[in-house]
Amino acid sequence: MFEHPGDWALENGIRIGIILVLAIALHFFLRRVIPRAMALAMQPHQQVDNGASQRQRVDTISTVFVRTADMLIIVLASLLVLGEIGVSLAPFIAGAGVVGLAIGFGAQSLIRDTLAGAFIVIEDQFRTGDVVAIAGVEGTVEDITLRRTVLRDLNGVLHSVPNSEITVASNQTRGWAGINLIVGIGYGEDVDAVKETVDGVGRELADDPAWQNDIVKAPSVARVDSLGDSSVDLRVLGRTAPGRQWAVTGELRRRIKLAFDKAGIEIPFPHRVIISRPAEDTRRDATD
Numbered sequence: 068m069f070e071h072p073g074d075w076a077l078e079n080g081i082r083i084g085i086i087l088v089l090a091i092a093l094h095f096f097l098r099r100v101i102p103r104a105m106a107l108a109m110q111p112h113q114q115v116d117n118g119a120s121q122r123q124r125v126d127t128i129s130t131v132f133v134r135t136a137d138m139l140i141i142v143l144a145s146l147l148v149l150g151e152i153g154v155s156l157a158p159f160i161a162g163a164g165v166v167g168l169a170i171g172f173g174a175q176s177l178i179r180d181t182l183a184g185a186f187i188v189i190e191d192q193f194r195t196g197d198v199v200a201i202a203g204v205e206g207t208v209e210d211i212t213l214r215r216t217v218l219r220d221l222n223g224v225l226h227s228v229p230n231s232e233i234t235v236a237s238n239q240t241r242g243w244a245g246i247n248l249i250v251g252i253g254y255g256e257d258v259d260a261v262k263e264t265v266d267g268v269g270r271e272l273a274d275d276p277a278w279q280n281d282i283v284k285a286p287s288v289a290r291v292d293s294l295g296d297s298s299v300d301l302r303v304l305g306r307t308a309p310g311r312q313w314a315v316t317g318e319l320r321r322r323i324k325l326a327f328d329k330a331g332i333e334i335p336f337p338h339r340v341i342i343s344r345p346a347e348d349t350r351r352d353a354t355d
Contacts, residue, residue, distance in 0.1 A: 083151045090144040097136045102129040127194040127211055131184070134212060177214065179231035184213035192236045198310060200237040202228045244312035246286045246305035250323060251298035253333035258299060262288040264330055265303060268322045278318065281311040286319055298335040 105125045186192075188211065193199045197208050199218070204226045206218035216233065218226045252261050266287045272278055273285035286305030293300045307315045327334055 083148055086144055086147045086151070090140050093140055094137060097140075098133055101132050101136070102126070105129045105132070128188055130195070131188050131211060131213060176229070176231060180214045180229045183230035183233060184211070184215075187211070187216070187230060187233065187236070188213075193238045193241075197241065198239045200239070201235070202232040204228060239312075240309040242309060243283050243306045244309050246303065246307060246312060246316050246319065248286070248303040248316055248319065249292060250288075250301045250303055251295065251335050252301065252327075253335050254297075254299060256299070256332055258291060258301075261301065261332055264326050264332065265301065265323060268326050269303070269305060269319070272315070272319055272322060278315065281308050281315050283307055286315075297337075 102125060105128050193201075193208055193211075193216075195208050195211060198206070199208055201216065201218070204218055204220065206220035206224075206226060208216060209219050209225070210217040213230070215230055216228045218228065220226065250265060252258070269286035273282045282305065284306035286303050289302045289304040291299060292302035303319070305315075305319075324334070326332075
């Protein structure tokens with residue numbers, strides 16, 4: 068292909084090496100600069116987000132931008148190397164319109180995914196590490212790209228959700244989280260006395276050094292929620308730090324159960340009454 072391989076290696080090979088070195092250097096440069104630039108850009112939001120939340124957002128946006136920049140670097144470097152090898156780029160440019168039109172029809176979903184991913188990142192709908200419910204899937208966000216979001220649910224199953232499928236994103240770990248608990252008591256119990264017991268448990272939990280950093284507002288009885296078939300249902304509400312609502316609610320249930328046992332408060336449960344008839348009555352009914 069080349070009449071003088073030595074001349075080609077001297078002239079074109081050096082340029083190819085320079086292209087590759089510059090591409091690699093640019094890759095590492097952007098990996099260092101983009102996170103720092105994002106951190107500086109997010110400084111005005113520090114009054115709203117705490118330090119951990121701020122770092123989480125910076126990491127999420129930086130990862131998306133770094134990956135996008137890497138793709139552009141690879142494409143540009145590949146074109147430059149092809150040009151140095153001697154491959155004419157004119158046919159690629161001439162056919163770009165036709166190929167782009169064909170790809171456009173086949174890649175509409177990819178374009179929608181990319182646009183949706185860009186808005187997710189820009190609008191800060193959720194971040195890596197958040198617990199969200201999207202497209203009928205609930206779990207912890209493990210990865211976000213412009214094309215898809217990866218979640219892992221409580222069973223350990225990994226879900227990859229195209230961003231264009233995300234019409235509603237329910238973030239359960241942003242700002243604060245809520246305690247929303249129903250406590251049923253028997254109809255024979257004093258509702259006001261039970262309310263004092265539950266509220267006392269909530270205050271003790273909020274004052275416990277092991278839990279006080281997780282609780283924003285101490286849980287307490289908000290209202291009598293309903294009069295059920297076998298129980299009076301009380302609605303207990305409170306606020307916790309994001310992501311801690313499940314652990315706090317579990318501990319609250321445990322302490323309420325212990326307090327009810329100590330106070331002799333009945334927690335209704337299903338009963339089954341079995342009536343046994345003597346054998347003589349059964350035979351008499353059969354003869355009749």
